[in-house]
Amino acid sequence: MKFFIDTANIEEIREAHALGILSGVTTNPSLVAREKGVSFHERLQEITSLVKDSVSAEVIALDFEGMMAEAKELTAIAPNITIKLPMTPDGLKAVAALSKDGVQTNVTLIFSANQALLAARAGASYVSPFLGRLDDIGQNGLDLVSDIADIFAIHDIPTEIIAASIRHPMHITQAALKGAHIATVPYKVIMSLFHHPLTEKGIEAFIKDWNSRPEA
Numbered sequence: 001m002k003f004f005i006d007t008a009n010i011e012e013i014r015e016a017h018a019l020g021i022l023s024g025v026t027t028n029p030s031l032v033a034r035e036k037g038v039s040f041h042e043r044l045q046e047i048t049s050l051v052k053d054s055v056s057a058e059v060i061a062l063d064f065e066g067m068m069a070e071a072k073e074l075t076a077i078a079p080n081i082t083i084k085l086p087m088t089p090d091g092l093k094a095v096a097a098l099s100k101d102g103v104q105t106n107v108t109l110i111f112s113a114n115q116a117l118l119a120a121r122a123g124a125s126y127v128s129p130f131l132g133r134l135d136d137i138g139q140n141g142l143d144l145v146s147d148i149a150d151i152f153a154i155h156d157i158p159t160e161i162i163a164a165s166i167r168h169p170m171h172i173t174q175a176a177l178k179g180a181h182i183a184t185v186p187y188k189v190i191m192s193l194f195h196h197p198l199t200e201k202g203i204e205a206f207i208k209d210w211n212s213r214p215e216a
């Protein structure tokens with residue numbers, strides 16, 4: 001399973017990129033709205049000049065023509081822009097048209113296996129099941145990832161599964177075990193993956209022992 005970062009914050013992207021673990025970035029309108037004083041397009045230019053892998057940029061329009069017009073503007077920013085579209089009939093029409101033109105697409109707000117199958121058949125490069133938001137309403141987001149992974153494997157579907165709406169480290173371990181190809185993870189959760197009390201205790205002990213050498 002690969003890691004994407006789920007943010008529009010350039011500092012967070014820079015830090016995660018420096019760790020050498022990033023295979024892409026996802027943004028959404030809510031994440032972009034948190035970034036003050038910079039336009040969406042300028043921010044995408046900054047991100048794509050740093051990260052050469054997939055950078056998902058979401059359309060705002062809800063109708064096919066509007067989505068296609070936005071997709072045209074967004075793909076002109078950089079060749080690695082992936083167009084993120086909502087799981088609606090117009091969204092899938094746009095996925096079908098864009099995929100015919102060789103444009104990468106990410107269908108977002110996936111909450112059922114049937115939605116994922118429809119999106120994949122329309123030609124989506126990625127589908128994004130939202131784990132945390134399902135957990136929030138008492139359903140199991142990880143079971144959804146597992147179902148989608150099984151269906152895609154049985155039917156030899158190349159669409160990649162991005163486990164999204166990740167809230168904590170166990171979501172990541174479990175999404176990897178259930179067959180997600182990618183997890184898109186907030187910066188804070190990425191950094192939390194480093195912590196283990198035995199790692200920290202071990203480092204402390206090694207330094208202490210080193211400094212207690214007779215010649216030190």
Ligand code: E4P
Pocket residue numbers: 006026027028108128130132133164165166184
């Ligand atoms: C995915 O592409 C979305 O941007 C994101 O994971 C949504 O997460 P949230 O439910 O924490 O807003």
